[in-house]
Amino acid sequence: MKAAILVFPGSNREGDVAKAIELVTGRKPQMIWHGDGDFEKTDLIVVPGGFSYGDYLRCGAMAAQSPVMAEVRKRAAQGVPVLGICNGFQIVTEAGLLPGTLMRNEKLKFICGDVHLRVETSQSLFTNRYQAGQVVKVPVAHAEGNYFADEDTLKKLEDRGQIAFRYCSSDGTIDTSGNPNGSIRNIAGVFNETKTVMGLMPHPENAVEPMFGGSDGKALFESLVEALS
Amino acid sequence: MTIAAEKKLPVKLPNEPAITPQIVAEHGLASDEYERLLKIMGREPTMVELGIFSAMWSEHCSYKSSKVWLKKLPTQAPWVIQGPGENAGVIDIGDGQAAIFKMESHNHPSFIEPYQGAATGVGGILRDVFTMGARPVANLNALRFGDPKHPKTRHLVSGVVAGIGGYGNCMGIPTVGGETNFHAAYNGNILVNAMTVGIAPTDKIFYAAAAGLGNPMVYVGSKTGRDGIHGATMSSTEFNEDSESKRPTVQVGDPFVEKLLLEACLELMATDAIVAIQDMGAAGLTSSSFEMAAKGGLGLEMVLDEVPMRETGMNPYELMLSESQERMLIVLKPGREDQARRIFEKWELDFAVVGHLTDTERMVLSWHGDIVANIPIPPLVTEAPVYERPWKLTDLPAVLDASAVPPPKDWNASLLQLMSCPDLASKAWIWHQYDHLIMGNTAIRPQDGDAAVVRVPGGHKGLAMTSDCTPRYVQAHPETGGRQAVAEAWRNITATGATPLAVTDNMNFGNPQKPEIMGQFAGAIMGMAESCKALDFPVVSGNVSLYNETEGRPILPTPTIGAVGVIDDIGKTVGSRLTQGGLAIILVGETQGWLGQSIYLRELHGREEGAPPPVDLAAERRNGDFVRGQIDARRVAACHDLSDGGLLVGLAEMCIAGGTGAVVRAPAGTAAPSHAFFYGEDQARYIIATGSGDDILAAAQAAGVPAVQLGYSGGPSLVVEGLVSLALAEIKAAHEAWLPNYMNAVE
Numbered sequence: 001m002k003a004a005i006l007v008f009p010g011s012n013r014e015g016d017v018a019k020a021i022e023l024v025t026g027r028k029p030q031m032i033w034h035g036d037g038d039f040e041k042t043d044l045i046v047v048p049g050g051f052s053y054g055d056y057l058r059c060g061a062m063a064a065q066s067p068v069m070a071e072v073r074k075r076a077a078q079g080v081p082v083l084g085i086c087n088g089f090q091i092v093t094e095a096g097l098l099p100g101t102l103m104r105n106e107k108l109k110f111i112c113g114d115v116h117l118r119v120e121t122s123q124s125l126f127t128n129r130y131q132a133g134q135v136v137k138v139p140v141a142h143a144e145g146n147y148f149a150d151e152d153t154l155k156k157l158e159d160r161g162q163i164a165f166r167y168c169s170s171d172g173t174i175d176t177s178g179n180p181n182g183s184i185r186n187i188a189g190v191f192n193e194t195k196t197v198m199g200l201m202p203h204p205e206n207a208v209e210p211m212f213g214g215s216d217g218k219a220l221f222e223s224l225v226e227a228l229s
Numbered sequence: 230m231t232i233a234a235e236k237k238l239p240v241k242l243p244n245e246p247a248i249t250p251q252i253v254a255e256h257g258l259a260s261d262e263y264e265r266l267l268k269i270m271g272r273e274p275t276m277v278e279l280g281i282f283s284a285m286w287s288e289h290c291s292y293k294s295s296k297v298w299l300k301k302l303p304t305q306a307p308w309v310i311q312g313p314g315e316n317a318g319v320i321d322i323g324d325g326q327a328a329i330f331k332m333e334s335h336n337h338p339s340f341i342e343p344y345q346g347a348a349t350g351v352g353g354i355l356r357d358v359f360t361m362g363a364r365p366v367a368n369l370n371a372l373r374f375g376d377p378k379h380p381k382t383r384h385l386v387s388g389v390v391a392g393i394g395g396y397g398n399c400m401g402i403p404t405v406g407g408e409t410n411f412h413a414a415y416n417g418n419i420l421v422n423a424m425t426v427g428i429a430p431t432d433k434i435f436y437a438a439a440a441g442l443g444n445p446m447v448y449v450g451s452k453t454g455r456d457g458i459h460g461a462t463m464s465s466t467e468f469n470e471d472s473e474s475k476r477p478t479v480q481v482g483d484p485f486v487e488k489l490l491l492e493a494c495l496e497l498m499a500t501d502a503i504v505a506i507q508d509m510g511a512a513g514l515t516s517s518s519f520e521m522a523a524k525g526g527l528g529l530e531m532v533l534d535e536v537p538m539r540e541t542g543m544n545p546y547e548l549m550l551s552e553s554q555e556r557m558l559i560v561l562k563p564g565r566e567d568q569a570r571r572i573f574e575k576w577e578l579d580f581a582v583v584g585h586l587t588d589t590e591r592m593v594l595s596w597h598g599d600i601v602a603n604i605p606i607p608p609l610v611t612e613a614p615v616y617e618r619p620w621k622l623t624d625l626p627a628v629l630d631a632s633a634v635p636p637p638k639d640w641n642a643s644l645l646q647l648m649s650c651p652d653l654a655s656k657a658w659i660w661h662q663y664d665h666l667i668m669g670n671t672a673i674r675p676q677d678g679d680a681a682v683v684r685v686p687g688g689h690k691g692l693a694m695t696s697d698c699t700p701r702y703v704q705a706h707p708e709t710g711g712r713q714a715v716a717e718a719w720r721n722i723t724a725t726g727a728t729p730l731a732v733t734d735n736m737n738f739g740n741p742q743k744p745e746i747m748g749q750f751a752g753a754i755m756g757m758a759e760s761c762k763a764l765d766f767p768v769v770s771g772n773v774s775l776y777n778e779t780e781g782r783p784i785l786p787t788p789t790i791g792a793v794g795v796i797d798d799i800g801k802t803v804g805s806r807l808t809q810g811g812l813a814i815i816l817v818g819e820t821q822g823w824l825g826q827s828i829y830l831r832e833l834h835g836r837e838e839g840a841p842p843p844v845d846l847a848a849e850r851r852n853g854d855f856v857r858g859q860i861d862a863r864r865v866a867a868c869h870d871l872s873d874g875g876l877l878v879g880l881a882e883m884c885i886a887g888g889t890g891a892v893v894r895a896p897a898g899t900a901a902p903s904h905a906f907f908y909g910e911d912q913a914r915y916i917i918a919t920g921s922g923d924d925i926l927a928a929a930q931a932a933g934v935p936a937v938q939l940g941y942s943g944g945p946s947l948v949v950e951g952l953v954s955l956a957l958a959e960i961k962a963a964h965e966a967w968l969p970n971y972m973n974a975v976e
Contacts, residue, residue: 009485009488009489009576009577010399010485010488010489012399012400012401012667013401013667015668016667016668016669019669020669050401051398051399051401051484051485051488053485054399054483054484054485055399055485056485109391109662110391110394110395110398110662110663110664111661111662112398112660112661112662112663112664112665112666113661139666141398141664141666141667143398203666205669206666206667206669208669209669211672211799211800212669212670212671212672212684213666213669213671
């Protein structure tokens with residue numbers, strides 16, 4: 001699997017996701033500077049976490065307008081898989097590749113720590129190495145991860161199986177106690193209609209080694225390798 | 230040059246006032262200091278020149294009261310690459326890698342404007358580290374707030390924590406450790422001490438000394454604005470009721486720009502274009518340019534019109550004294566300007582050639598074609614005032630006999646009270662607001678061990694780091710307190726299995742012109758020096774913050790110790806979480822039951838008295854080396870050093886962190902009364918949880934280290950036979966509830 005990782009001014013988890021991908025594929029992904037409108041053919045585009053453009057204006061809003069995102073939109077339309085993590089989820093959403101929006105955390109504070117997620121489907125490029133209903137532990141680190149969409153959109157997402165992960169308690173219960181940021185229906189990650197684009201707030205790339213935060217996030221990258229190699 | 234440099238007399242700026250004694254005083258210069266200035270200059274200075282002297286000779290920049298004492302600290306060891314005097318200290322951690330680190334205070338600004346004050350404190354210390362060529366890998370912070378009941382405390386906690394998080398999170402550097410205390414002595418003067426640790430190849434370390442006649446001096450980063458003017462002078466005076474009107478002297482940070490600056494600097498550093506580099510911190514362009522020129526023994530001509538400016542109408546005085554953030558000064562090799570410019574333009578940062586190096590040893594500044602300052606550089610540095618201020622040591626208070634302290638009426642309630650008191654309650658509310666996981670190298674997270682441990686990129690080594698000080702001990706007896714602060718930092722590193730290597734010190738004290746305050750400083754230094762020598766733990770960098778007083782009331786003397794250690798195989802590191810039953814609980818070290826200055830005495834009996842626990846450095850070394858050896862032999866499942874709150878608090882922390890209970894009792898023949906045994910704060914002690922209890926006890930006996938088994942881990946409760954029986958859930962709830970409840974309470 002050949003992966004490309006976008007780098008915006010202010011991106012800061014591009015190295016973490018590069019390390020995770022290298023761990024499962026054995027090859028270094030290419031890093032794409034935001035000013036480059038064109039880049040080599042690739043099997044996967046990753047929009048990493050960070051504070052692109054300082055999160056000024058609105059998280060992800062400026063990055064969504066960069067030349068490289070025009071190219072990403074084009075390739076996504078051709079079916080190239082796109083993974084947006086944290087700020088990358090915000091950027092991909094701002095770019096119109098995923099429905100909904102990410103608002104300020106309910107308690108108005110940045111939050112960093114492990115959360116539990118319930119895998120909602122194993123039927124995707126991104127989750128085929130998980131079991132549906134499986135509970136995994138991965139960290140979050142964000143101030144604006146409060147997912148919101150209107151009722152019609154939510155209904156469509158639910159009906160079409162476009163919800164990838166939900167926040168839950170350690171036993172898999174979906175309730176407010178496991179929800180770190182107030183996301184509607186505990187949504188932590190969503191797909192587009194074709195399930196070729198996925199965005200999520202948690203950081204699977206920071207859960208790929210047992211000594212450093214556990215390894216529950218590794219299967220996400222292994223899923224991609226399985227599907228795209 | 231057609232005329233000799235010193236003959237170029239500066240012109241006065243339009244509307245520039247005449248220098249009066251009042252203007253001199255407003256610049257924080259004493260009259261004898263002004264006399265000294267006149268002697269160096271040989272004439273009356275311009276306002277720009279006065280401003281420069283004022284900043285350079287401020288306590289903050291010149292260390293004039295502390296210098297004679299700081300020299301007494303040991304700074305050498307075979308692994309020290311760079312000791313105090315540069316932007317940060319540098320130690321060799323093997324495999325061609327160096328750890329570069331320093332701690333610095335931002336106390337005064339954080340009290341006036343907590344968010345920006347704390348944020349720019351983090352920004353400043355990050356620059357100190359990456360200006361030397363290191364990529365920062367971890368941040369820590371040591372915070373001291375006033376009494377929780379004081380009306381300003383909640384607002385200050387909230388702002389400081391948000392500011393630290395706001396800056397560090399955006400920079401993408403994990404904030405992995407620190408400490409937070411509350412005491413009424415900080416009501417009017419909080420402490421915000423920030424520490425950064427970075428990693429660089431040992432052969433790619435950058436220094437500040439300018440070199441190369443004619444080489445270009447380049448300004449990069451943010452534009453210069455009017456923020457922070459006189460910050461260094463403000464930080465060098467006591468607070469009074471007018472201090473809040475000094476808000477405009479607090480700088481405003483932009484972590485996004487600093488992130489760009491970090492990446493741009495590291496990109497330029499990967500080339501060989503840089504001769505010297507220095508960040509602009511306190512006293513901005515003034516101190517950075519003078520330090521670079523002075524260290525290189527050169528002169529500098531700067532054209533201030535070239536300095537990138539945020540607004541129109543700025544004048545040379547403001548440009549030289551602004552403390553706008555996210556700026557660097559670089560001496561480039563000749564002809565490398567375009568290469569460097571391309572990098573900074575890629576990162577959308579300002580880049581300007583502002584001057585060049587000369588052989589005159591003078592700083593000549595021009596503005597609109599006129600010379601506005603012309604100062605000989607060496608005397609400004611070598612003839613800077615140095616004071617041997619009168620000092621009076623604090624007498625050692627009488628030792629408090631444990632029998633003079635009543636036992637708790639209700640043991641269960643006493644443990645819950647201690648675990649939920651402001652100093653010992655969980656600080657999770659704070660560190661969950663810091664990204665402590667970014668970079669994916671955090672092996673021991675906040676609260677999971679005595680020190681944070683992060684993997685050194687590119688291998689299997691771990692760096693352990695901590696920050697420590699027990700201000701109430703320092704207040705009671707500065708020499709003991711200084712000794713204890715260093716010993717505790719050493720112990721915290723040891724408890725993770727790492728070898729302690731070096732220290733950065735952040736000396737926070739009151740007004741040094743008072744002999745008793747200067748005596749606290751002197752005493753603390755004496756104690757620290759003894760510990761550093763005995764433990765092979767040199768000081769490689771540091772910072773002094775004096776005048777931490779409000780309306781004449783000083784803070785508790787707080788020499789915060791930041792420390793770094795290394796463990797060759799990070800897979801061997803241990804935390805303090807007790808995660809399995811059936812392990813032997815072993816106490817290493819001797820317990821006399823020292824209750825003087827203990828948390829137990831303060832929280833349960835409202836008394837802050839007695840001598841603090843003595844620090845036996847030979848025992849520290851022996852016990853610590855023993856514990857580290859047992860961890861290295863993989864015999865230890867969890868380890869926790871004992872400090873605030875003593876044995877029972879330490880054990881409770883291990884239990885709730887790992888979700889496993891324990892059943893213990895005082896060993897037969899214990900002389901101390903139970904409350905002194907379980908709550909005394911004797912030093913040089915550790916609790917170990919182990920599946921190899923007999924081996925460890927035998928090894929301890931062979932090594933002459935006191936060690937005794939207290940019981941076993943297991944069960945859902947913490948039980949001290951005959952005294953305490955509490956469900957972990959109850960302890961955990963009390964421990965974790967205090968801070969969030971306090972912060973969420975409506976005034």
